[in-house]
Amino acid sequence: MERSTLRVEALLIIMAVFVACNIYTLIPIYEDVGSSISIAPEKVVFAGSVFTFCYAAGLFLFGSLSDLLGRKTIIVFGMGISALATAAVALSAGQWSLYITRGLQGFFLGSFAPAAFAYCYELFEAKKRTLLLALINSGFLAAGILGQIISDFLTEWFGWQIVFYFFSAVYGSLFLVGLSDLPAANLFAKKGFAIAAYFSILKKPQLLMCYGIVFLLLFSFVGYYETLSRFHPGTSGEMLAIRSAGLAGAILSIFTGFFINRYGETKTLFFSLGLGCASILPLLLSSGPFVYLLSSILFVSAISLLLPTIITFIGSSASEDRGKALSLYSFILLTGASLAPLVMMVLSHKESLYLLISVFAIQGIAGYFIGRSTTSKN
CATH class of the missing domain: 1.20.1250.20 (MFS general substrate transporter like domains)
Structure with missing residues (x-):
């Protein structure tokens, strides 16, 4: 078994x-x-x-x-x-x-x-x-x-x-x-498509703040690599190394459970956002291959912690509407990703980096309200 x-x-x-x-x-x-x-x-x-x-x-x-x-x-x-x-x-x-x-x-x-x-x-x-x-x-x-x-x-x-x-x-x-x-799961409910259920989900302030963060998650991820592709004048080998280095950062999401159990969802969220800002700041000073290599690892580490942390917030807040809430999560996540190439296409290198830092700052504001909501419930 x-x-x-x-x-x-x-x-x-x-x-x-x-x-x-x-x-x-x-x-x-x-x-x-x-x-x-x-x-x-x-x-x-x-x-x-x-x-x-x-x-x-x-x-x-x-x-x-x-x-x-x-x-x-x-x-x-x-x-x-x-x-x-x-x-x-x-x-x-x-x-x-x-x-x-x-x-x-x-x-x-x-x-x-x-x-x-x-x-x-x-x-x-x-x-x-x-x-x-x-x-x-x-x-x-x-x-x-x-x-x-x-x-x-x-x-x-x-x-x-x-x-x-x-x-x-x-x-x-x-x-x-x-x-x-794949075995069949036993516990799905045949509720059909009910648009009212989605509006009900969006009426919950904590979920609304979560979705604000969600929208910007893949926006920043796609935007980061769009910026890398457009403005880093390295060889194909350097580009491969920088992209591959990011894979090391993805490993951090495996330890999300440890961070949440030890420090709680809110502190894990803010740690991730701080890591995201730290990944962008060096690029404002230098855009050499080593800096991008380090930045790629830190950036992917930040996103890899943010994603499961936000899913944890959404899953616990949505209760019986979890399936629809996670569907809405995925929809909003990819809507952000779809806009990133179009936005980054018209920005300079510095403007792209400032935008990415602003994204993490906005997520931090949303995270503050999520944390307050969670504390008041407890």
Whole structure:
């Protein structure tokens, strides 16, 4: 039984990594895709935002559908349809076909996260669930770097189309494995889609503040690596090293449970935000490869602690509406990510860095009110 459970946990983490990889695959290959299908790189940037916006829409819809149809059904068949949509991206021959196929790909990949988060709550007991959620979030963060590395490598050696054929094959394989290995969860409620439930969630002040932080989380993450890609004049080897270094920071999310148990959610939140500011400040003074290397580790460490901490706040505050609250979390998270490339595209290097510091400051203000709300409840 324990071995079977470990297999399920490993499968969910692997799915999380490869689903999230495609949020970031275009970042290092804007120019390659643009020159291949004869459009400006700026229009390829917009294709990334189309993907992320449609991904966010999928997160919003499939969270409720998983209440109705079951978590396993949404996770597994979402993976199968995503395999077809991802292969279609490689066949794009122009601007609009790229937008449409990337949009479809993002929409169906959006089926995974809300169903998987709720699935973890229903299938695993509290201690194991906390660790698994932390590992899944580590996977999402690792994907932010791994997706760029895979995309850059495959494009350099085989062409950008192979990137999407590769991920299509991965999703197809995960569909088959998930179909046979994922057990059905017993405790989902068939409530259907009720828009009133979402408005009810947003009426809770603590959740509203949490969602304010959530919106800025992947906005800052995508914005950071957009800034790196645009303004760091290093070799491809240096860029690979800087991105890879960020993977070390993702490991910190595994220890979220330790930080929360020892210091509480609020202190963990503020420690993460302080770490985020510390990662940006050195870049205002120097933009050398070593500084970016250190900054990448600290930045990803900050985000890797923030994500599971915020999920803990949301999960405990939403109670019986947890499935919908986590679906809304995922939708807002990716809405922020979809705007980041468009905003960063018009900013200078210094302006981008000041914006990132401001983002952490705004999150700190929201965190203060969350902490006050939590204290008053206790």
